[in-house]
Amino acid sequence: WLGRAYLEVEKEIHLIDAKNPFDYYVVERNNTGEHVIEVLRTNYSLPIVPVTTVSKGTDEKRIFNPKIMDKIDMVRYMLIMFKDNRIVFPKEPKGEVLELMRQLSIFAEKKTETGTVRYQAEGSEHDDLVMALMLACFMARNFVDKGEGNKYHSRSKSFTGNEDDIYGTGVPEGMQARQRFVMRP
DSSP states (O other): OTTSOHHHHHHHHHHHHHHSOOSOEEEEOTTTHHHHHHHHHHTTOOOEEEEEEEOSOOOTTTTTOTTEEEHHHHHHHHHHHHHTTSSOOOSSOOHHHHHHHHHHHHEEEEEOTTOOEEEEESTTOOOHHHHHHHHHHHHHHHHHSOSTTOSEEEOOTTOOSOTTOTTOOOOOTTOEEETTEEEOO
């Protein structure tokens, strides 16, 4: 949809939904997302889930907030999902999947002059498909991994879920650390 008018794209989404309705359409609220959200909800009565993306580092309260997606946390979460083969690509990728794989290969961590971490495509390259995959994983995480059965948790250094955790690691008792995530064995 690059370079196409928003109203044209919104109408096309409506036509796609008429043939194959989805339970949810996750729309990034940042930038021009408000217009898209309004039109898809008001004009086409689609089930829109608006999400604001932020790059502020893991905050325990944000992990399962369905309205705020912490990009830093989601990048780390997706890396583990790829490593554990919970996100896989077709053996013979084509079309948009190839483009997604290309965009993933140039999606990188950047540190600003102030030390803030950001994730984005290199240079003026696009990362739209990476962000779409990230939003899909974010939504899925809120349904699949939420609650007591959650195998993966993200913890900030300041979070201590256990009073006996005298070192302040944030790793709850009975769980194992894996990078910035902890896992139930």
